[in-house]
Amino acid sequence: MTANHRSWWGAPRTITNTIENRKISWLELFSDLVYVVIIHSFVENLSAHFNLYGFVTFWVLFLFFFNTWTNMVLYFDLHGENNLRNVCFALLQIVAVAVTATFTPDVFAGHYTGFILAYSFNQLIYMYLYLKTMIADPLHATTTRPFLIAYVVGEALFIGSIWAPSLAVQQGVVILSLLIFISTVMAESGNFDREFKLRDIPFELNSAVLERYGLFTMIVLGESLAGIIEHMSEEHTHLTDYTHFVIAMVCIIGTWLLYYTLMDEREITAHRYWPISLFRGVHRFLIACLTLQSFFIAQTVESNDPVYYRGLLIVTALILCALLALTAPKLYNVTPIAPRQVTWLCVGIAGTVLMMGVPATIGSVVIDLILLTLGGWTWIRAELIK
Known part of the structure; x- marks a missing residue:
């Protein structure tokens, strides 16, 4: 009876019974x-x-x-x-x-x-x-x-x-x-x-788990797109509305480009368990900040209130900090990003914070340029290495 029960119902896989190249x-x-x-x-x-x-x-x-x-x-x-x-x-x-x-x-x-x-x-x-x-x-x-x-x-x-x-x-x-x-x-x-x-x-996060994090990130970026598209479907009478819409779109695209170029094919291993747990914790913080970025992008497009603009700057800077923390440490990265990439990410963080004193439209354009430049340069560098 027990054998038949197991044959149709099944049992949990033991932790040592790993699946190679799991999809x-x-x-x-x-x-x-x-x-x-x-x-x-x-x-x-x-x-x-x-x-x-x-x-x-x-x-x-x-x-x-x-x-x-x-x-x-x-x-x-x-x-x-x-x-x-x-x-x-x-x-x-x-x-x-x-x-x-x-x-x-x-x-x-x-x-x-x-x-x-x-x-x-x-x-x-x-x-x-x-x-x-x-x-x-x-x-x-x-x-x-x-x-x-x-x-x-x-x-x-x-x-x-x-x-x-x-x-x-x-x-x-x-x-x-x-x-x-x-x-x-x-x-x-x-x-x-x-x-x-x-x-x-092994103390590692396999590619399937990293892909799940990437999919969750895609869900949040999708919410960012939905928010600004919903706003434009309700109110699109002025050229200014389309300008803000395009700026917001580019911000989302730049964030997408930077995240996936930095995280693509990343190998996470360590000699103990706590660095792996730390990596997951930082990634959790990153996704929370991406959710807040979605909120501030939508509110900035809708009201152009300086409070929302400053909130967008803060969470964007935190996103860059989290990406730096995920990709730079040798503690859990098999191939950490190069020192030059670390420098440019730090410059991007500083540049984002400096936009606090700049008018929202100009500052948003600069943020777009920072994200696109960092993402594009990282992608080109990765392609050249291949």
Whole structure:
């Protein structure tokens, strides 16, 4: 009975059963689609809550949802199999994330109960999946057991916050539980070192995981395009509108060009686990900044308010800083970018910050030139090396 059950339902792949040159499955691509709507919801709600509380809420929600995405990406990569079990749980998780996303406006409005319950159900799915990997592969308990214990503690606090005596206390407990969720893997890097060395597992991010990050980045850039196109479809009566539209388009194109030329075929390996975890953390920050860039681009095109323009400059400079942090350190890069590229990225960061005192239209054009120049030069250099 057990053998037949396994034949049609399947079991999780053990962490040592690696798949060489693994390609992203159609199921993984489909699971990313739900985040298109989530990113759009972030931008729309931030527009309606453009204040300190709105920005804190954005970061909290982004980190919650991206933590779910990261956990499922790693599960697919380390334990995913082409079987009915994997398909069913992946589809269930997609539905759970979608339901959780419907509570995004409530969180921006200061109401957390629905989000907490929906997100907790979503987390229980992959907590169960990771528990099953530990049962199927007892040696994997070295890293999985502490992970699950931390998440149980975090979930207890998270759900318990529903009965907090005040909104401020509830918000504090929610943030505390979030910190537990996002820091757990980094905190137990020593456990990963022991298991990976014992089982001869390389400390690396394979091409499939890096491609998933690239696809998520494409989702965010798509939201940037959607925002400015939506604005132009509603209001395009003056030449000035088209000028701002083109400037915004070039900013998105320049960001796209620079990201993908720097990240294309990048190899990420290390001698310990924490640099790999650090790389993922920096990439998470980069994608958050790209989401904020989408928001500020749309708002700058719509209102031309100096506040939004300065916000765009800040997040663009942070994006360049994050790209520098992802590509320059030898800590996890097999082929870090050349010193000259580091210098020019630093010049680009400084130039972006200096545009703070320049009128929005002129400064935006300069930012476009910086992004296009950096991206184009990086692409040409990469082609010449090939």
